[in-house]
Amino acid sequence: MTSTALPLPRSAAQAIEAELDRLRAEIVADLGAPDAAHIRRMIRLARLSALAGRTLLMLGVDPLTWGVGVTALATAKILENMEIGHNVMHGQYDWMNDPVLCSQTYEWDNVCDGEQWRHSHNVVHHTHTNILGRDRDVGYGFLRVSDAQPWRPHHLFQPAASVLLALLFEWGVGLHDLELDEWLRGRRSSAEVGARLKPFLRKAARQVFKDYVLFPALALGNAPRVLAGNLAANLVRNLWAYVVIFCGHFPDGARTFTTEETREETRGDWYVRQILGSCNIEGGTVLHVLSGHLSHQIEHHLFPDLPAHRYPEIAPRVRALCARYGLPYNTGTLWGQFATVVRRLVRLALPVAPRPAFA
C-alpha cells in the first residue's frame, strides 16, 4: 500500500489535470456511431434476455427451464441496472441527443427512484467521493469501512448487517437518498424524510407490483413458479451488484479524505482524489459488461460521463500516468478485492484504534 501525501506538489496536480483533460477530450472527439451502437446493442440484449427469461418462467414446468429463466432474467436486470441504467443516468450518452437515452429522464428497473439516484449518486457520491461526512457512500451511514470512522457499538452487528444488505441491495440503494440515519440522529426533519419517502414508495410499489403481482398473475396456474423466479432473479442481481459495488471503494488501499484536506481542491486535486479513492477489478469483457464497467471504477470516477465501454481502452494510459506520478493504482481480481472488503468489514466491526486518515 502506498501512502500518498496530499496535497501533491502544485505542479504535479496541474500536470495531471492537463493530461487527464486531454485524454478526456480525445475520447469525446472520437465518440460516434460505434458508441451509439454499443448502448443500443446492450439495451436490445437486456430486453431479449428479459423476454426469454420471463417466457421460460411463465411457460415452463421443470426445474431446468426455471434455472435458465432465472439466469436470463437476472442477466437482463444486471445489464439494465449496471451497463445501461447506471451509465445512461450518468449522462454518458447525453451527447447523442436521443430522448430515450437522456440522463435526466431515464428510469431504471430497480426499486430506487431514478431522480433520487441521480442526486445521491451522481451529485453527492461522485462530487464528494470518499470525503468522510460528505460522501454518504462511505459505509452508507451505518457501516464502518475505514479506520478513520469512529467506532460505535452498532458496528458490532455490521457483518450480519452486510449480509442482509447484500440480499436486499436494491432496497438499500432505494432507501439511501432518504437519509434515514440522519433522521434517526435528529439531523433531518420528519417532513424532509416524508417528502423523499413519496417518490421512493411510488417507485418501489410499481417494481413490487410488476415482479410479484403482474407477471405471476399473467402466468395463471404457474404463478408461484413465476413469483419464485422473479424473487430469485432480483436476489441474484442484488448479490452481484453488492459485490461489484463494495469492491469499488472499500478494498484495502482505498483512501478516505477529510473535508479539511479537500477545502482548496483544484480540478487536478479532484482527479487525484478519485484515483486514490477508487479500486478496479481485473477480468475479461463479460465481467466488465456485467459490472457496468464498474470494474474500471478508477476510470469511471475520473470520467463519470464518458461512455463506460471506453474505460478498458483508456485504463492502460491512466495506469501509466499513476506510475509516473507515484500514485497507487488499486486493482486486483474480483474475489481478491472482495476478500479484503469482507476482512475489513469484520475487522472494523471491533473497536480497533483509529489509524490516520488513510487505511
Added chain:
Amino acid sequence: MEVWRRAVAVGRRALASPWLRPLNDADALDDLLALANPLWSVRARRARVVRVIDETPDARTFVLRPNRRWGGFVAGQHVCVAIEIDGVRHERAYSLSSRPGEPTIAVTVKRQPGGRVSNFLHDAVRPGHVLALSRAAGRFVVPDPPPTRLLMLSAGSGITPVRSILRDLHARRRATDVVLVHSCRTPQDAIFRDELAALARAWPALRLEFVFTAEAGRLDRGRLARLVPDWAARTTFLCGPVAFMEMVREMWREAGAEGRLRSESFTGPAPAGNPAALATATVTCVRSGAVFAAAPNRPLLVEAERSGLRPRHGCRMGICHTCLCRKVSGTVENLVTGAVSSAPDTMIQLCICAARSDLTLAL
C-alpha cells in the same frame, strides 16, 4: 358516440399506465418490431425514402413512404426530420412539398453551406433509408374555402410549401385567382420551375412571375408592386430568407395590410456565433419567459442564478449532468473542453457552458 370516445380515451390511458411496464414499453416494442421491419412501430412516425429527385444543382426532393403512424398533413405544413449522424441525433424542420392525399409525401431540401443535416441528406441518404418524422405542424395553410384572390410570395427554397399549396388548390378545383411571385438567383436555381409552368398552363387561374436576381437585381417594393398591382388587396402567403421576409413585412405593414399576410419563417442554420467575439449575450428562456444577460466568461448557470432564476443543478463542475438543459438555438462554448456547439435543439450543461451568441434555452 361520446361515451364510446371517452371509453377509448380511458382505455388508452390505462394501457399507457406505468403500472403495466414493461408490457407497454413502446420503445421496447418498437425496437423488437424494427428487427422485423424498420418501418413497423407502435408509436414512432417513420418513413422510407422511395425516390430522390435532383431539382436544381443544390436542391433535392426526397419522396417518402410513411408508416401507419403518420397522421397526414395540410398543404403548407412542415415536418421535423430526425436523423443520426455519427451517433448524434439531429432534427430539422422542412416544409412538405408534396400534395396531401397522395400515398407518398416529400420534402425538398436545399444544401446549406456548412449545414450538417442538409449536407448529410444530400450526400448519404438514398432510396431505402428510413427517416424518423415528427407529426406535421404549422399554420401556414390556406383557409377553406380559400380567399378569392391569393398572392404567394417565395424566395429560394421558400417555394417548397407553396408548391404543396398550389398543387392542392388545383387538385381540389379550388380555382380562384392566384399569383405566384418567386425570387431566386438564376433560372437554374428555380426549384419546380418546369412543373409550375406546366401547372399554370393547365390552370388558367394561376399566374407565375419569376424574378431572377442575378439578372434583374433584388426583388424590391417597386418591382413587386408593378408585378402585382393589387398586392395589398390579396391574401398573401410569404416564405423565404429572413431579409426577404422583413422587406415584405414592412411593405405590408406600411400599407396597413399585415392582417392579410401569413408567413412561414424559413431560416437556414442559426448563424454560428464567433467565439473570438466575446460579448455579453442575451439569453431568452422559453419556459419561464425570463431574459437575462450572460457574460462570455461565466457559466450560464451562474448567470441565470444572478438574474434570480434557480435552475436545477448538482456538482457545478460538469460531472453530474443534473443541469442538463435543451438549447433551442444559439452558440455556447464548453468552458472545460473549449468545444463550441451551434446546432439547434442540443442538450447542454449549464454549469460549464458559456454563451457565445444570443441564446434561447428551454429553461
